[in-house]
Amino acid sequence: MVFWQRRTAATRGIERASMIRTVLAWAVALFVSFPFLYLATSGFKTEVEAPKMPPAFVPVPESLSGFPLAYTPTLENYKLILAGDFMPYFINSAIATLVSTLIVLLLATPAAYALTLPQTTGKRNVLFFLISTRFLPAVGVIIPIFLATRFLGLLDNVLALIILYTAMNLPIAVWMMRSFFQDLPADVLDAGRMDGAGTIQELILIALPMIKNGVLATAFLAIIFAWNEFLLALTLTTTKAATVPLYMISFMSAQGLWYAKMSAAGTLAALPVVILGWFGQKWLVRGLSMGAVK
Amino acid sequence: MTSEANPALFGRIPILGRFGLWIWRNPLIAPALLVVIVVTQAPFILTVIYSLFRWNLQRPENTAFNAFGNYVDIVRDTRFLDSIVTSLTFTVGAVLLSLLVGLIYALLVHDRFFGRGIVRTLLITPFLIMPIIGALAWKYTVLSPIFGVVNWIVRQFGAAPIDWIGMYPVASVVAVLVWRWAPFMMIIILAGLQALDDDQREAARMDGAGPLGEIRFVVLPHLKKYLQLSALLGSIFIVNEFDVIFMLTQGGPGTATTNVPFLIYQSVFYSFDIGHAAAMAVVTVLGTIIIVTYLLKLLGSLMGDLD
Numbered sequence: 001m002v003f004w005q006r007r008t009a010a011t012r013g014i015e016r017a018s019m020i021r022t023v024l025a026w027a028v029a030l031f032v033s034f035p036f037l038y039l040a041t042s043g044f045k046t047e048v049e050a051p052k053m054p055p056a057f058v059p060v061p062e063s064l065s066g067f068p069l070a071y072t073p074t075l076e077n078y079k080l081i082l083a084g085d086f087m088p089y090f091i092n093s094a095i096a097t098l099v100s101t102l103i104v105l106l107l108a109t110p111a112a113y114a115l116t117l118p119q120t121t122g123k124r125n126v127l128f129f130l131i132s133t134r135f136l137p138a139v140g141v142i143i144p145i146f147l148a149t150r151f152l153g154l155l156d157n158v159l160a161l162i163i164l165y166t167a168m169n170l171p172i173a174v175w176m177m178r179s180f181f182q183d184l185p186a187d188v189l190d191a192g193r194m195d196g197a198g199t200i201q202e203l204i205l206i207a208l209p210m211i212k213n214g215v216l217a218t219a220f221l222a223i224i225f226a227w228n229e230f231l232l233a234l235t236l237t238t239t240k241a242a243t244v245p246l247y248m249i250s251f252m253s254a255q256g257l258w259y260a261k262m263s264a265a266g267t268l269a270a271l272p273v274v275i276l277g278w279f280g281q282k283w284l285v286r287g288l289s290m291g292a293v294k
Numbered sequence: 295m296t297s298e299a300n301p302a303l304f305g306r307i308p309i310l311g312r313f314g315l316w317i318w319r320n321p322l323i324a325p326a327l328l329v330v331i332v333v334t335q336a337p338f339i340l341t342v343i344y345s346l347f348r349w350n351l352q353r354p355e356n357t358a359f360n361a362f363g364n365y366v367d368i369v370r371d372t373r374f375l376d377s378i379v380t381s382l383t384f385t386v387g388a389v390l391l392s393l394l395v396g397l398i399y400a401l402l403v404h405d406r407f408f409g410r411g412i413v414r415t416l417l418i419t420p421f422l423i424m425p426i427i428g429a430l431a432w433k434y435t436v437l438s439p440i441f442g443v444v445n446w447i448v449r450q451f452g453a454a455p456i457d458w459i460g461m462y463p464v465a466s467v468v469a470v471l472v473w474r475w476a477p478f479m480m481i482i483i484l485a486g487l488q489a490l491d492d493d494q495r496e497a498a499r500m501d502g503a504g505p506l507g508e509i510r511f512v513v514l515p516h517l518k519k520y521l522q523l524s525a526l527l528g529s530i531f532i533v534n535e536f537d538v539i540f541m542l543t544q545g546g547p548g549t550a551t552t553n554v555p556f557l558i559y560q561s562v563f564y565s566f567d568i569g570h571a572a573a574m575a576v577v578t579v580l581g582t583i584i585i586v587t588y589l590l591k592l593l594g595s596l597m598g599d600l601d
Contacts, residue, residue, distance in 0.1 A: 035431035053446040110322035140579040144340035167333035277422035
C-alpha cells in the first residue's frame with residue numbers, strides 16, 4: 001500500500017483483511033512453535049522450576065523472581081551436559097553425519113553429472129531405481145542389516161552408521177544434484193567437450209564451480225536426514241557408537257524429573273539441523289521433492 | 295561355463311552381462327549405484343529368503359525351511375492385520391490433515407506481511423527438529439497429564455486433567471504427525487503457489503470471485519499436482535513412521551498404536567522371531583510399492599525430459 005494512494009472503502013477492506021491475516025499467521029506460528037520454544041526455555045531453568053505450571057517463559061533477573069510467568073535463567077544445565085555424558089553422543093552423531101555426507105557428495109556428484117549428459121543411456125531406469133530404494137521401508141532391510149552388522153563385528157561401531165547413512169542419502173543426493181546440473185545452459189557442458197576436456201575434467205573445472213549452491217544444498221539435506229535418523233542408530237548401536245537420539249530416549253520415562261537437563265540436551269541436539277534448515281529454506285523444497293519442484 | 299555352453303541354465307546371464315557392460319561404460323555412476331545395491335537390494339533379497347524359514351534367534355537349533363508357513367502365520371495372526379489397520383489409519387489421517395493444515399499455512403504466509411520470514415521459519419521448524427525430540431517435547435510439555443500445558447488449561451476451567459496419550463493414543467500420535475508433516479506439505483504447496491501466475495488470480499478477482507472462490511477455482515486446480523506430490527511423499531514417509539510411536543506410546547496402550555514397522559521391530563528385537571518379522575517386512579515392502587509406483591509416475595510426468 002503506497003501512502004499517497006487514495007484510501008477508498010475497498011483498499012481499507014484489503015488493509016483490514018491483510019492485518020487479520022498477519023495476526024492470524026503470527027498466532028498460528030506461535031501456537032505451532034510452543035513445544036520447541038518451551039523446550040528451549042526450560043533448558044535455562046532449574047530442575048525445580050522446569051516442570052512447574054503455568055508455563056514460565058519470561059526470563060527475569062533474580063531480584064524479580066516470583067512473578068507469574070517469569071523465571072530466572074541459569075546456564076547450569078548446559079554446563080552439566082557439556083561436561084557430562086552428552087558429548088560422546090553428540091560427537092558420534094557429528095562423525096556419522098559429516099563423514100557420510102562427505103562420501104555422499106563424492107559419489108553423487110559424478111553420478112548426477114553423468115546422468116545429465118545426453119550420451120548416457122538408461123538414465124531413466126537408473127534414476128527411478130535409485131529413488132525407489134529410498135522409498136522402500138527401512139524395516140524391509142533392517143533384519144539382514146542387523147545380522148550382517150553383527151556378523152561383521154560392526155555392532156556399536158560408527159562405521160556401520162556411516163555406510164548406512166551414505167546409502168540412505170545417495171538417491172536423494174543424486175536426484176537433487178542432477179536437478180542443479182540440468183539448470184546449467186547446454187552450451188556450458190558442450191564448451192568443455194570442444195576444448196577437448198575429458199568428462200571428469202569438464203565436471204571439476206566447469207560444471208562443479210557453477211553449481212556450488214547445489215552442492216551446499218545437497219549437503220544440507222543429507223546432514224538433516226542423517227542427524228535426525230533414529231531406527232538404524234537404535235538397532236545398530238548401544239553405548240560406544242550411540243548417537244544423540246539414543247541419548248534423548250533415556251529421558252523417555254521421565255516423570256517431571258530431569259526436565260531441565262532433558263530440555264537443554266534436546267535444544268542442543270535439535271539446534272544444528274534446525275539452523276541449517278533455516279539457512280537452507282529456499283533449497284528445502286527442491287530436495288524434498290527430489291528436484292521435481294524448484 | 296559360458297551362456298553358450300548351457301543356454302537353458304544360464305539364459306539370464308545376458309541381462310546380467312548387459313548390466314555389467316553398462317556399469318563398465320559408466321564409471322561415474324557405477325560407484326553410487328553399487329553402494330545402493332549392496333546396502334539396500336542385497337538385504338531385501340535376504341529378507342525374502344529369511345521369510346521362508348522358521349528361525350528364532352533364541353532357538354537357533356529349531357531353524358528349518360518353512361516355505362510359506364510364516365506368511366500363513368502372519369495372516370492368521372490378528373496382530374499383523376491390526377497393525378496394518380493402524381498404519382493405514384495413521385497414514386490416511388495424518389496425510390489428509392497435514393495437507394489441509396499445510397495448505398492453510400501456505401495460504402497464510404504466501405503473500406508478504408510483517409515478519410513473514412520469521413513466521414515461515416517457525417512453521418517449518420517442526421519438520422526440521424529431530425523427530426525423537428519433537429515427540430519428547432509433545433509428550434512432556436504439551437500432553438503430559440501433570441506437567442503438560444493442555445492440562446494446565448483444562449484445570450483452569452475446573453475440569454479434571456486428562457491423560458491424553460493414554461486415553462486418546464491414536465489421536466495423540468496423529469496430532470504429533472500432523473505437527474511434523476504439515477510444514478513439509480506447506481513447503482511444497484508454497485512452491486506451487488509461487489509458480490501460479492498472479493495474472494490468473496487477478497483475472498479471477500476481476501470476474502467477481504471472492505477470496506474463497508479464487509481459492510476454489512484458480513488456486514486449487516493449479517495446485518493439484520503439488521498436492522498429489524506432497525500427499526504421495528507424505529504417505530510413503532508416514533506409513534513407515536517409527537520414531538514418534540517409539541517415543542510417544544511404544545505402540546500402546548496394548549497394541550492401540552502398534553503400526554507395521556513397530557510390530558516388526560518388536561518381533562525382531564523383543565521376540566527374536568526373524569522368520570515372522572521378515573515375512574511381515576516383505577508384505578510391507580510389497581504394499582509400499584503400490585504407493586511408490588504412483589509416486590514414480592507422477593515424478594516422471596513432472597520431469598518429462600528424461601532420455
